[in-house]
Amino acid sequence: MRMRGITKEFAGKVVANKDVDLDIYRGEILALLGENGSGKTTLMNMLSGIYFPDSGSIEIDGEPVVISSPKIAYDHGIGMIHQHFKLVNVFTAAENIVLGLVDNRRFDLAAAAAKINEICDAYGFDVDPYQKVYDMSVSQKQTVEIVKLLFRGADILILDEPTAVLTPQETDKLFAVLRNMRDDGKAIIIITHKLHEVLDISDRVAILRKGEHVGDMVTSATTSQEMTNMMVGHQVTLNIDRPEPVNTFERIRVEGLTVVDHEGVVKLDDVSFSMNAGEILGIAGISGCGQKELLEAIAGLQPVQKGSIDYLHRDGRVESLIGKDPLEIAAIGVALSFVPEDRLGMGLVANMDLADNMMLRSFRNGHSVFTDRKAPAHLAEKVVEELEVNTPSIHTAVRRLSGGNVQKVLVGREIASAPRVLLSAYAVRGLDVNSSYLIYDLLNEQKRKGVAVVYVGEDLDVLLELCDRILVLCGGKVSGIVDGRTATKNEVGFMMTKLGGGEA
Amino acid sequence: MIHITKRKEMPLWQSLAVRLGAIVIALVVCGFITTITTGLNPIDVYATMIKGAFGTARKTWTLLQELAILLCISVALTPAFRMRFWNLGGEGQILIGCFASAACMILLGDKVPNAVLILIMFVTSVAAGAIWALIPAIFKARWNTNETLFTLMMNYVATQIVAYFVIVWEVPKGSGNIGIINQSTEAGWFPVIGGQKYLLNVVLVAIVTVLMYIYLNYSKQGYEISVVGESTNTARYVGIKVDRVILRTLLISGAICGFAGLLLVAGTNHTLTTTLAGGRGFTAVMVAWLAKFNPLVMIASSFLLVFMDSGAGEISMAFGLNHSFGAILTGIILFFIIGCEFFITYKVNFAKKEGETNA
Known part of the structure; x- marks a missing residue:
């Protein structure tokens, strides 16, 4: 042909x-x-x-x-x-x-x-x-x-x-x-x-x-x-940066977390781990084995059956996130920025333009009953410029953008809220090499700022290059937590398919 | 070969031109149909329609008041529709508002001063409409019931309640009618302003329309409504309490429907019948859709429908035609107006070489 x-x-x-x-x-x-x-x-x-x-x-x-x-x-x-x-x-x-x-x-x-x-x-x-x-x-x-x-x-x-x-x-x-x-x-x-x-x-x-x-x-x-x-079209480097974590301390502690969905299926079973500030924690696993539920539980979007999710303040105070809705979680000083798997179904409003989508996070600001449209418009312009979003204008409906650009808009907005905990799921799904590296850089920048970053990914090579530690899920259970610097692809691959890993 | 593809957004002037063109074509087609079926000169028929709507000051005021009521109901349904809550219960919410107003007029007519009475009527009719919309909203928010069926059913309940009380309050006994309430005292009637008894209705609806436009487009609550309508998942994700937005929005929607009921009883008809809403709860759905849920555009779309309706009545009288003939003309015009939306959203390519689209 x-x-x-x-x-x-x-x-x-x-x-x-x-x-x-x-x-x-x-x-x-x-x-x-x-x-x-x-x-x-x-x-x-x-x-x-x-x-x-x-x-x-x-x-x-x-x-x-x-x-x-x-x-x-x-x-x-x-x-x-x-x-x-x-x-x-x-x-x-x-x-x-x-x-x-x-x-x-x-x-x-x-x-x-x-x-x-x-x-x-x-x-x-x-x-x-x-x-x-x-x-x-x-x-x-x-x-x-x-x-x-x-x-x-x-x-x-x-x-x-x-x-x-x-x-x-x-x-x-x-x-x-x-x-x-x-x-x-x-x-x-x-x-x-x-x-x-x-x-x-x-x-x-x-x-x-x-x-x-x-x-x-x-x-x-x-x-x-x-x-x-x-x-x-020009020379690029294909190595993902992994700066050494500095000033890490425990930020979120999850213990014995169990989540059962509305159909009675156990999605997470007795999951325990901790997230550290200044570190990227990778989450690996076959799709649908609890990643989504885990992030949603931390963000307050998923009812929890058992277990605890605690946010550790710097002054030693411990605050439970369970039973709080997303707004309350933000209000007690926990800034969770959640990049959901389904970008357009959850996270962005497809029919609204870029500026209005920026407003989703901030529209409650101020005491006026009216919305402030100037600040979101400025933010939209900033995100478009910094992340090289390809769009005719900030007044273009998000649904008209290509997948990669939609992703940049979402990540840009979440990072703009200056989070202390950044949860991201499939942040580079469908992105080309260049855009993916842009996202990795953004995540690393957050890590340097002392944010506790969670990166749910599907590409093991990336997980192993980007993350400091990797939590491996298998059928809703923790199969193990490995060091991103020393673990091998095979090791993680086996842990994904079989609890605890090892040859099948 | 015909190839249908979706367009990029059309510039405003162009889409307005398409709509205008659709109306012109519709009028031409109506003209043909008129000539073929009745042998009348279509220009005469149109002139009669315009005369029927604006011929005298009284006719103009009747048209304006009809326009005001329809617009009020359309504006009432809009916040619910923006939230993708298909409130088909406008009819029942209006009727229950009418019922509340009429009940106050009958029971309190000679007991309290007129200003107080009107205030009480306002509060009860607005509350009644709000409750009528709130019931399906609670079920929707709690158990995710189908709001279309639920609101529709609530219409029948409202009709039956009114039917019962019409018999209870009938004057004279056995007539099955209430007749004009407080004819002698005019208690609970809206005051005549500037010599025009409908002026107050028109002014009140204009205020409600502008407020609704501002509320939907510039307030935080209006923004929440849009987000919930587009995606409940996204709304939850950013911490909007979806259940509360549903309840609050339907409260507003029903309250304004109830207010329309007050206008009908206190401002226009001064009576209570089961058919007082007259299907406007459904016509308003069309008005709102035609205007793409923009309250200001609804002034135009409700004018179109009211004008067609009054014109249809006029030509049936003037030319001895069946009233259905007017309905046929209305149908043809609506067909073209709604149909032209297709050409605004999509592009039809006849040539093989074309295939433009945006994915």
Whole structure:
């Protein structure tokens, strides 16, 4: 497949792709790399028929084609797996897979299931055709999406950040399947921000910068450093700073914390640890094993069944945070800045502009019944400038910003409240290398200021480079607390899957 | 091939032009329909509609007072709607406010001075409306019940209560009607200002509308309402007590509905019937939506609906047409006005080459 001179503009202002030439070969895995907003997803959306290019041409096997709808893309064997899955929750895997297929024969779910099993056997998938989607884990849903495409005879597959939601183990499994598909002669394009994955899985790398295709490299002949430089356009260092903690003292002590959700599922079981001022405490764990509940419990958003959460004042006073709502927690001098996992669902108001979102934290200030709109506007301008937020103005609705910029707005606001405890969850999810490093720097700056920082992350390499100590959760229990300087990736990986770690 | 894509925000002047264009097209279509079905000259029909609305001072004042009542109710529903609380109980909240006012007029009419009576009426009708809205709000805040159904049901309860008391207080016995209350003493009637009996209504509603605009857009409580409406999770996260905001907002919403009931009884009708609210609790939902929940824009949208309604009445009289004909014209115009919102939000590309969008 060949793309030539692809250009795409949005609303006549933003050029998302400019004169992009890209070749994709059968039996090859191509990694598409670029910063947030460099046009990777837009380019792929044009291949899969969601957008239509303003100019340029696409050829498949030497034949010029016009892809004007996803249906036509399917007909050409092009399938895309988006970051957000498009599955019907109450349907089974098989029902989802056949959904929308136009077929003149009788509707036969059993035959479909047989064909699904055939596909699974061929590539090493693990799918139960009769399992309901709502019962599935994220990685299973992703597998269903891939099988759906194969079922429809796709032989050019596009995956948009498939590993963002997977654990390292699940990623390995996915990659094994992708390699099988490659060996079967399929063309695969994978979008990712994680350089080590690019090195691991791809045969070739194509790099986009500001909508332009700046280079093509054979993966085996390149390095992370070279790719990053090309992506950003100048020399960058890939090491995360880890200043030595100074003046640390115990800030928050959690003992025997147990949280049961409203469905009666035990989310946290007898969790004890302490957070120190001037230190970054990492929290590692497979997704959904209590990280969210832990942070929410400290922030006063999650009812606690048992245990204690104490804030230790410098003068030795001990104050319990349990039973207090988020406002009271702020009022007794505990400043918890919480960057929630779901940025837009919780933390920001999508339809409000940047300035109004800044106001969420501060709108109660002052005795007037009216809101002060000047201070939040100034703060918004400051955040936009300091964190290089890419936005037309501070009066743009947050939902119009790209994921990375939304994240910067949220982190910027939380840090602006001068917290003593900063809780952050997945602060760099979906961010490109450059923005991620900006966030790491911000967290380190807070640490130097004596803030107790919690960093819930999914990338073990980052956790091990950034954090002073790492708390490993496994199924709602503390599997162990390790020193970020001496622990190894393997060690933490095992602790994530098995209490206490050790070889399984 | 047709390709529908979402637009970036449209500039204000452009969206106003689209809306204006929709009204013009609607009038042309109405004209055709009028000519085809009745053989009348559409220009004559429109002229009659305008004459019906503004032909005499009395007609103009009637229009203004209808506008005031509808606007008042729309403004009342707005804070709830901004919070994404679908208060369909306007009808019941108005009626219970009417009931409270009428009860005061009947029971206290000759016992207290007029100024005191009106003050008592004000307090009771506002309280009655507030309570009527507060009941579903409590259930929503506590048990997350469906507010749409709940407020709707409360309408029927209010209607039945009024139906019962109409019989209790009927004059003369057996008529099934209350008739004009305190006709001779005019106790509890709003005073006539500047020779205009509806002027007070209009002024009061204008004040309420402006206050509501300021409250929603500039006050801290108004900001809280917007945050709760957009995302309760975010609201909790920043420490807004969602339950309390729901209760407080519905208290305000219901109170203003009750106030509209007071205007209807003390300012306009001076009687109590089960149909006094006249479906305005529902029409107001449309007024509020058309104005995108902006109280000042509601002046225009409620004017449009009131004007169409009075015009429909006028042409049915002048040309001997069925009243439904006016309703048909209203329907056509609303169809175009609501329909044009689609073209403001989305862009339709007919050519294959286009495909502009923003994701």
